[in-house]
Amino acid sequence: MTLLVGSFTMGLILSLLALGVLISFRVLSFRDLTVDGSITLGGSVAAILLASGWNPWLATLLAFFAGALAGTTTGILATRFQINGLLAGILVMTGLYSVNLRVMGKSNLPLMKESTLVTFAQSFATADAKWTFGRWEVSVQDICVVVMIAGLITSVALLMYAFFRTNLGLAMRAAGDNDQMIRALGVEVGWMLTFGLALSNALVALAGALLVQYQGFADVQMGIGMVVWGFASVIIGESLVGSRQIGLLLVGAVMGSILFRLLVAIALRWGLNPNDLKLVTALFVFGALVLPEAIAHLRKRIATT
Amino acid sequence: MLEIENIAKTFHAGTPNEVRALRGVSLKIEPGSFVIVIGTNGSGKSTLLNAVAGSFIVDTGRINLKGHEITRWPEHRRAQFIGRVFQNPFSGTAPSMTIAENLALAAKRGRNRGLGWALGSSVKTDLYDRVRAMGLGLEDRLDTAIGSLSGGQRQSLTLLMAGLLKPDLLLLDEHTAALDPKSADQVIRLTEEMIRRDKLTTMMVTHSMPQAANLGDRLIMMVQGRILHDFQGAEKQRLAPEDLLARFEEVRCSEQLDETAADMLSRQYV
Ligand SMILES: Nc1ncnc2c1ncn2[C@@H]1O[C@H](COP(=O)(O)OP(=O)(O)O)[C@@H](O)[C@H]1O
Ligand SMILES: [Mg+2]
Numbered sequence: 001m002t003l004l005v006g007s008f009t010m011g012l013i014l015s016l017l018a019l020g021v022l023i024s025f026r027v028l029s030f031r032d033l034t035v036d037g038s039i040t041l042g043g044s045v046a047a048i049l050l051a052s053g054w055n056p057w058l059a060t061l062l063a064f065f066a067g068a069l070a071g072t073t074t075g076i077l078a079t080r081f082q083i084n085g086l087l088a089g090i091l092v093m094t095g096l097y098s099v100n101l102r103v104m105g106k107s108n109l110p111l112m113k114e115s116t117l118v119t120f121a122q123s124f125a126t127a128d129a130k131w132t133f134g135r136w137e138v139s140v141q142d143i144c145v146v147v148m149i150a151g152l153i154t155s156v157a158l159l160m161y162a163f164f165r166t167n168l169g170l171a172m173r174a175a176g177d178n179d180q181m182i183r184a185l186g187v188e189v190g191w192m193l194t195f196g197l198a199l200s201n202a203l204v205a206l207a208g209a210l211l212v213q214y215q216g217f218a219d220v221q222m223g224i225g226m227v228v229w230g231f232a233s234v235i236i237g238e239s240l241v242g243s244r245q246i247g248l249l250l251v252g253a254v255m256g257s258i259l260f261r262l263l264v265a266i267a268l269r270w271g272l273n274p275n276d277l278k279l280v281t282a283l284f285v286f287g288a289l290v291l292p293e294a295i296a297h298l299r300k301r302i303a304t305t
Numbered sequence: 306m307l308e309i310e311n312i313a314k315t316f317h318a319g320t321p322n323e324v325r326a327l328r329g330v331s332l333k334i335e336p337g338s339f340v341i342v343i344g345t346n347g348s349g350k351s352t353l354l355n356a357v358a359g360s361f362i363v364d365t366g367r368i369n370l371k372g373h374e375i376t377r378w379p380e381h382r383r384a385q386f387i388g389r390v391f392q393n394p395f396s397g398t399a400p401s402m403t404i405a406e407n408l409a410l411a412a413k414r415g416r417n418r419g420l421g422w423a424l425g426s427s428v429k430t431d432l433y434d435r436v437r438a439m440g441l442g443l444e445d446r447l448d449t450a451i452g453s454l455s456g457g458q459r460q461s462l463t464l465l466m467a468g469l470l471k472p473d474l475l476l477l478d479e480h481t482a483a484l485d486p487k488s489a490d491q492v493i494r495l496t497e498e499m500i501r502r503d504k505l506t507t508m509m510v511t512h513s514m515p516q517a518a519n520l521g522d523r524l525i526m527m528v529q530g531r532i533l534h535d536f537q538g539a540e541k542q543r544l545a546p547e548d549l550l551a552r553f554e555e556v557r558c559s560e561q562l563d564e565t566a567a568d569m570l571s572r573q574y575v
Contacts, residue, residue: 178399
């Protein structure tokens, strides 16, 4: 049961990553690889500030803005300097590795006695308080953490939903959907893309900030392969809600992230070697990207013969 | 309204693919006039419209619109004055967004877009009325993704979007060429109504000789990046489709001459 609650919480935290990737990957149609670096950036900024005794809300907020800065950089490289989008993301991601080491001062930063958002949530219950459901026992502190994070994710998702219905949000969606059209309607697409990438990476960094507070440490390697996690969550989410409507996409990304994390927990329980996890994730995303097209192609071939 | 002074544009300059798409075009368009643009394929009609809209910056020459020297303005900045409909019905709308959302985007053409609701109730009722006035029965489908509509419906909506804020200049580039005859007629009817009602200054490229003869109060014919003929006033009104075809035949003959010459050369060298 503890394992289940743990995976669920991780899934919730990483749904911020999924929401961020949703903005770049689906809304802007931009394959942004900055993510691996910006989630670590969020983690290291939050960790170092917490370690030096900052208020956890403030530390988390600053991590958010650090992510926005990373996204802005990728956006500027891709639009002002006309660098290929994938390459722009890779450049920033690579640069961020050093930045993250600089921020933390070392490759791993444990958070032992620091007060964090997680300890804040836990403070609403005693350490040995338990709730029992039949044969299952759940720590009330764990529940408090889940409730706080779920509340945070819900507010973020609602804010995003509201934003994408404003004039500015509509223009951002249009920039990813049909840039020729929106340029003819007076929107500078490069700026819109940069702004969207800032928002996307800010959310990703927020995920990183929560992640280190939940795990109790920041590690310079923690971002490796995270962008693929994000893709996987978004893709699963889409098939869950079966729609490209923005509200449903947001719900789907959150659900996709949680479901994916639970699937991974089950696979690990069944004996999947954790070292193989990234390969399996990559294969999964490969399949999800290629299969629909392959099936459509096959259908056409069958129909024509 | 629009003053074009000797503009030129060469694509892929200095490469084997060099195309001199515009070779010195000058044109002055009065407010409220409706200019038809015809010409052979590749004669530079679209390039002329794109130059005005700012899809690229011209190599030489100047463009003045409504008293603003816009020659070096980027496309998005010119959009405050210009409404456009493209040849491809898919180019003018955002497919995954709804009809209402697309219209709301157009309702802010060239203006600041802030954090106000895009589809407040007053905007919504206004858009509903506008769509109903088109008479296509789309007013009850405002929340449908625009990508699920037919090319004709999308093009009609693109037209509505281009005219929503009464642009100072309306640019139509063969906007009925990709449609079936029935939809094309419908879009042309809507175009005429809108231009007449709002007295829009318009440049319309068309491949259809009946359209070219019947619509507009001025007609220019382009050949090889230049304006060859410019018919105005009574002269334009007298033009019949046959006259236009005859002009095209002249052009084709002279171009054929060039072709046979090129043929001869290639035979000598190969
Ligand atoms: N963006 C572009 N890049 C390269 N060549 C172009 C571009 N736009 C137009 N051309 C070329 O310029 C010439 C004129 O094209 P266009 O203006 O589209 O002709 P049309 O009169 O048929 O609309 C053509 O040879 C075309 O291939
Ligand atoms: Mg053309």
